[in-house]
Amino acid sequence: MPVKASKKRAARTAAVRRTRDEHAQETAQDYVELIAELIAGSGEARAIDLARRFGVTHVTVGRTIQRLQREGFVTTQPYRSIFLTAAGRRLARESRRRHEIVVAFLRSLGVSESIAQSDAEGIEHHVSAETLQAFVKDLRRQKRSRGRGR
């Protein structure tokens, strides 16, 4: 029989990868990240902006926002724009940090800006803390190396 199925859905083993839940978590990060950006930029985050940026219809965005609200990352009211909760802001901050580290690291390898950006969007969700730390460490190494070199 399958390894898990122990309680209900508690205590997921590491073996269960790329599940619905994981994917949903990635979506959550993408959403809060963009919502934070939009609020920082134009003062508010509207569903239509998210839809355009993600290339999906407003229906998909609406349903995802409902879920994020249920999960406590955002708040919104009918026909109103979207706000982040404290948990949402925290998640957005963490996501952004990861994103920036991945982009900077790829750039340091000579990857072009646009490719670094788009690859980072996919990669950032699958980088463990250990690997992220290795990226940071390597960026520092490169900086030292450049410092000595010049």
Place this chain on the structure above:
Amino acid sequence: MPVKASKKRAARTAAVRRTRDEHAQETAQDYVELIAELIAGSGEARAIDLARRFGVTHVTVGRTIQRLQREGFVTTQPYRSIFLTAAGRRLARESRRRHEIVVAFLRSLGVSESIAQSDAEGIEHHVSAETLQAFVKDLRRQKRSRGRGR
């Protein structure tokens, strides 16, 4: 209105990321990769082996195998084990190459073997050709550097 919706589902723009289709493609790669491993190792690939390795039930595996058969990557018959088509073998070969490059690269940064393996499983599906090439290039650079160093 949404950017696409032009024909039916032709000409996807780059804006449409992380869609059903993409995710399905990742799953396809994971499956053919493991099927190839199993065949190479024990001579045959059974659904139960896939189920155990992915940590899902045999039902999920069975349905995915149906899809892969529909898409021309595998062949199978009721109550029989699974075989790769030429297309399936090609996909498995490419997936394995990407996987190995990513693992080698992460290892070269000092990431532990087990973390490198598990991170690679997620990352390999989101690395563009350009980034993969940058990994290869950096691995070569490191090799040269070590050669000179010693």
Place this chain on the structure above:
DNA sequence: TCATAAATGTAGCAACAGCTACATTTTGAT
């Protein structure tokens, strides 16, 4: 052989993320 275990198949449910079509509310321009 033959009974049982293991593997696979089928039925039917849930959640997520897409979509179109249509309804409702807000916003903005005249």
Place this chain on the structure above:
DNA sequence: ATCAAAATGTAGCTGTTGCTACATTTATGA
């Protein structure tokens, strides 16, 4: 103020990937 456009909501469909429960087939050991 009003009317049209833009934005959001709702209904209902599809496809993918999970699951449990139960049926069927294959493999195995006594």
